[in-house]
Amino acid sequence: GASIHGRPIVLDLNTCCFARDEEGIALKGTCALNVTGSLFSYSPWGGRPMYEDWAERELEERRWPRRAFLVRTNRAVFHARVGALVTVADGGEEAGALIRALRFSYRRDGAFSASFDLEEA
Numbered sequence: 001g002a003s004i005h006g007r008p009i010v011l012d013l014n015t016c017c018f019a020r021d022e023e024g025i026a027l028k029g030t031c032a033l034n035v036t037g038s039l040f041s042y043s044p045w046g047g048r049p050m051y052e053d054w055a056e057r058e059l060e061e062r063r064w065p066r067r068a069f070l071v072r073t074n075r076a077v078f079h080a081r082v083g084a085l086v087t088v089a090d091g092g093e094e095a096g097a098l099i100r101a102l103r104f105s106y107r108r109d110g111a112f113s114a115s116f117d118l119e120e121a
Helices: 022-028 050-062
Strands: 009-011 039-041 068-073 085-090 093-105 113-120
Touching: 039 050, 085 113
Parallel strands: none
Antiparallel strands: 009 039, 068 113, 085 093, 093 113
């Protein structure tokens, strides 16, 4: 009596979906970006095909440029996690950021080091 429930995900090659940001085009001109994804579902997501929803989400994520930060510290911040939101304060300016990657390193003859790749949220 085993069964599998959920949306079927299939490898769908050579499928295209074009998304446009008319407001961004009016402000800054056209910039074509080819973003590839090959695993899609034939089930509708939010009342439309998954590839259309995926293309719109990718466009929204890349719509406006975001600042990136590299933060290094010698503090043992083992509670940090990829995907966590943090606040970066530099001078008098504060910015919310998302941890995209982290690296912990130890050296036999040096101090502990933690490096974080952050992207403005």
